Amino acid sequence: MRDLSRASGMSLAGLYYYFESKERLLFLIQRHTFSTIVQRLKGRLEGVIDHEERIRIFILNHLEYFLANQQAMKVLSHEADVLKNGFGSEVAAIKREYYRICVGLLEDLKRAQGLEFATRIAVLSLFGMMNWIYTWHNPRVDADAEHLAGEMGDIFLGGVINGNKNREKTPARK
Amino acid sequence: MRDLSRASGMSLAGLYYYFESKERLLFLIQRHTFSTIVQRLKGRLEGVIDHEERIRIFILNHLEYFLANQQAMKVLSHEADVLKNGFGSEVAAIKREYYRICVGLLEDLKRAQGLEFATRIAVLSLFGMMNWIYTWHNPRVDADAEHLAGEMGDIFLGGVINGNKNREKTPARK
DNA sequence: GGCTTATTCGAACGTTCGTTCGAGCCGAGT
C-alpha cells in the first residue's frame, strides 16, 4: 500500500478513503482484469465459425492481454486464490466462466473432427503454456503476442489433433 | 521462519543456529530440489536413444517430482528469482542446465525428423504446461504423474511434430 | 568432580506492514 501511495502521489491514508482495504483493492483489480479479458474474447469470437480459428483467437486474445500488462499479470498470477471468501468467489466465478469457454471451444473441435483426448488436461495445459509466459518473456528479445500465439497455436492444435498418433505401439486412447 | 519453528519443534532462535538466514535456508532448499531433479533425469535418460521417448522421460521425470512434492513446488515456483546475487546465480545455473538439456532433446528430435519450429518457444511452452500443474492438480480427482505425462507428451510431441500443418493457407514457417 | 564446547531457548530489537484517527484544507450553497 505504501508503494501504491508513492507511485500514485496520494497519501497512504488517502488511498484508504477510496479503497476500504488492501484486499478490496486487489479484488477490484482482479475483477476488472478478468472481466475485460472475457469480454474482449467474446467480442472477437463473434461470427467466427471455424473451430481451429476460434481456438487461435482464444490464444491470441489471452497472450495479447498478458503481454500488454505483463507486470500486472505477474502479480495477479502470484496473488491467485489469496482473496477471502466473499471476494474470492466472485473472481473465481469469472475465471470459471473463462475456463468453461475454453472447454467449449475444445469440445466443439473434438466433435467436429472426431478426436479423442482428455479435455480437462488439454485446457489446463494450454493455460499453463500461456500463463507461464510472464516468467520468461522479454519484450526486447522475444516475439510479439501475434507471433507467439501462432507458435503456441501450432503446438497446441497440432497436439490435440495429432497427439496420440505419436504413442509407440499404442492405440487411440479413450 | 516462525512457521518453520512451530512445524519443526525447534525454537526460532534454534533455526538460526543451523541456517544463518532465511535467504540461505531457501537457497539450500532450492539447490537441493533442482539438483535432485536434474540428477534423476540424467540417470533415466542413460541408454535411451529414441528421441521421442527421451522427451517423454523428461516430462515424466518432471511431473513425478512436481506431484510428489506439490506443496514445496508451489512455494518454489512463487519464490523463483527472489534470491540475492550470490545465492541466485548458483540456483540459476542449475536451472539453466536443466533448460539446456531440454533444448538439446528437442534439437535432436528436430534434426532426426527434419522438423521446423522455434525451439525456445517450444521448450518454454512445455515448461509452462508442466509447471502450471501446481495450480490445479488435485490428487483425489486428477490422474497420476504417469498418466498426465502421457497426455502432455501426446499434446507436446504431436504439436512439435505436426504443428504447422494446421495453419490455414500458410506455408511451413522458418 | 571440573572445564570446554555444542546446542537450545525465551525474550527482545528494529523494521515493515495494513489500517485508523483527528485535524486541516477547499469550494459550493445559503
Added chain:
DNA sequence: ACTCGGCTCGAACGAACGTTCGAATAAGCC
C-alpha cells in the same frame, strides 16, 4: 461570512516479520 461535506494528509497503532543476544542446558573429555 459562515457552514457544511468532500477530500487530503501526517502521525500513529498494533501486529507480524527477520534477526540477535545472553543465559540455560546437555554432552564429551580430562
